[in-house]
Amino acid sequence: MDNLITGLIGVALFLAFVLGLAHSIGQLPFFLIVLTVCALLCFDFYQSARKGLADEKKKKEKAAPSR
Numbered sequence: 001m002d003n004l005i006t007g008l009i010g011v012a013l014f015l016a017f018v019l020g021l022a023h024s025i026g027q028l029p030f031f032l033i034v035l036t037v038c039a040l041l042c043f044d045f046y047q048s049a050r051k052g053l054a055d056e057k058k059k060k061e062k063a064a065p066s067r
Helices: 002-025 028-063
Strands: none
């Protein structure tokens, strides 16, 4: 869960920085590159978070005593 929180903070800071940079530069090709990179970042974070949560769930199931 800690990785999810720190990941969200990192993604939010990165998005704020690069989108602000793209806005200040104001060139369409750079803005399109930034949007593509941001989309890839969000997709990778989603996949990593899903895998991490699934791993945590498996660890909890292993640790729980079976009845």
